[in-house]
Amino acid sequence: MALPQRRNRRKHPLRFGWLFLAGLLLVACDGRQSAFSPNGFNAREILFTSWVLFVGGAAIFVFVMALAAYAVFARGERFPGARAWVIGGGILFPVVTLTALQVHEFGLARRLVTLGETPALTVEVTGNMWWWDVLYRLPDGEPLRSANEIVIPAGRPVELLVKAGDVIHSFWVPSLAGKMDMIPGHVNRLTLLAEKPGTYRGQCAEYCGAQHALMAFEVVVEPAERFDTWLTDQRRPVQRPLDAFLARGYDTFFSYGCQSCHAVRGTPAVSTIGPDLSGVGGRQSLGAGSFGNNVGTFAGWIASAQHLKPGNAMPSFNIMDGEDLRALSAWLESLK
Template sequence: MNRANRRTERAFLRPGLPIAALALSGFALAGCEGRQSALDAAGVSAREILATTWILFIGAGVIFVLVMALALYAALIRPERFPGRRAWVIGGGILFPLVTLTALQLHEFALARRLATLTPEPELVVEVTGYMWWWDVRYHVEGQEPLRGANELVLPVGRQVELRVASADVIHSFWAPSLAGKIDMIPGHVNRLPIVAQRPGLYRGQCAEFCGAQHALMAFDIRVLPADEFDDWMTAQRRPAPEPVTPQLARGRDAFFSFGCQSCHAVRGTEAAGLVGPDLSRVGARPSLAAGTLPTRVETLAAWIQGAQHIKPENRMPSFDVMDGETLDAMAAWLESLK
C-alpha cells in the first residue's frame, strides 16, 4: 500500500468523521418534520401521496443499484464471458422499463382519480381566493351565512371538506403538503380539492406558483381541531368583536376608523365592512400576520401598520407612517385583542 492510500485510509478511520456523518444524517432527518412537510402526512390525501412517493424513491434506488452492479460487472469481465448479451438489451432495455413504467402510470392514474373524487354532499365547503399576496377564506355551512376569514384555514378532524379555490388576479397555487396535494388557482375558474384531516395540529401552506415579487411571503396557517372544538370555534367566530375594556383599546378602535381602515377591512360587530383587504375580525388569534410574514403580536402589528411597504413591498397595504407612537400602539393593541 502506497503512502497516498494509507493517508486516505487513516482519514476515513478518524473518529470525527463518523460523528460528522451522523450529525449530517440527523439534520437530514430533521427536515422530514415540521409544519410544512410532505413527509409528515396528517391527511388522507397526503398519506396516499406519501405512500406513492416512497414506492417511487425505493424503486428508483433498487433499480439504480442493480444497473450500477451490472455496469461494474460488464466492465470487469471479458466481453465473451458476458452471458446473453442480446437478452439483456431486450429484457433490461425494453421489456423491463415498459412493464414498470406502465404499472406506475396505471397506479398514478388511479391515485389521481381517488384524490380528485368529490363527495356529493361535503360536510363543509371552504372557498379560498388567492390575491397578491394574501388569502381570502369563506366557510359555507348549509343554513348559515358564510363566515369570512383570511390567511388561515381552520378544519375539523375526520370530516369531508371541499375546498373551492380560485384567484382574483394572477395564477396562484394552493399547497398544504401535510394534508393534501397541490392545486392551481386560476382567475375566472373554480377548482375543487377534497381534503380530510386526520390529526389535530398546526400546519403551514404556501403558494406554489410564482405570482410576483412577494410570492415567497404568501403563506397560510392551517389549524386542525377536533370536531367538537371546531363547532365551538365556528360559533365563537360569528360573535361580534368584543368592546374595548381599557382606554388604550378604545383609543385604538377609534384610530382604526379615523384613519379609514374600515374602507378595506371588515371587523364583525362594527361598521367596518371592507372587502378589499383581509377580514380582521379575529386577527389577534391568528398565528401569523400578513400571510405568514410575521408572528402575530402587538409589536409586529404596529410594525406592519407603520411600514407595510417596507416589510412587504408592492402589497396593497399602504404604510401609515404619519401616526404618532401612542396612537399606533393603541391601534395595534386593539387589533391584537380581537380574538
C-alpha cells in the same frame, strides 16, 4: 535559500455537503411544514408514492449500471441468455411495473374522488399579492370570511376551491396535501382529510412577485367539536367595546380609513381589498404567516407595513399619533 513551501491542500468542492444534508434532515423532521411528516390521507399517499418511485428508481438504476459495467468489462463472450434479457428486461419488466403503477394511480384517483363526494365543509381560498382570502361556505346560511389562516375539523373531508385574485399563485400545505395551482379566472378543487389536530404551515409555491417569500399561512386542524364552537364564535358580530381604551382603538380604525380596505364583521367596515380582520387577534401570525401576533407586531405592521413587507398593498400609517396607534393595536389584538 528557499523558504519551505506550505503544501496547498486541495479543498474538496463538496466539503460543505454535510451542511446541505443536515438542512434537509431538519426540514424533513419539522412536522409543521414537511411532506415527510404527513397528516392525513392525501399527504400519506403522496409520500408513499414518492418512496416507491424513489426506491424503485434507485434499484433499477443500480441494476442497469451493473449491466452496463458488465458490458464494458466483459471479454467478447456472449451474454448468457441475451434474448431472454432483451425480452424480459426490455419489454416484460417495463410493461409489468408501469401497469402496476398505473393501477395504483387509478385506485388513488378513485379514492380521492370518493373523498370529494361528501365534503363536510367547503372553503374558498383566493391567492392575492401577497395574502390569502378565506371564505367558508357553510351549508346553513351565511358564508364566513377570514384571511391568512384556515381552520378545519379533524377527520372530516374538506373541499378547497382555490382561485387567484391577480397573478398565478400555488396553494401548498406539504403536511396535508399536494400543491394546487391558483389560476386567475379558473377554479381548482382540492379535497383533503386531516387526521391529527395541530397547526400546519402552508406556503405560496409559485413565484408571484417581490414578497412571494412572505406569502405563507397556517392551517389549524381542530377536533371536530371544537371546530363547531369556533364557527359559532366567529359568527358573532364585533361591537364597539365598552372599555374606553379599546373604544378609542375602534374609533381610530374608522378615522384613519382602514375600512376602505378591510372588513370587520358587524361593523360598517366591509371592504375586501385587504384581509378580513374580524378574528385577526386570534390568528397565529400577521402579514400572511410572516410575523408573530401580539400588540407590538400590530403596531409595527400598521406604522411600517411598507418597511416590513415592501411593495405590499397596504400603506404605512407612520403619521399616526402614538396613543391612537397603541389603542388601535390593542383593539385589533382583542378581536379573537
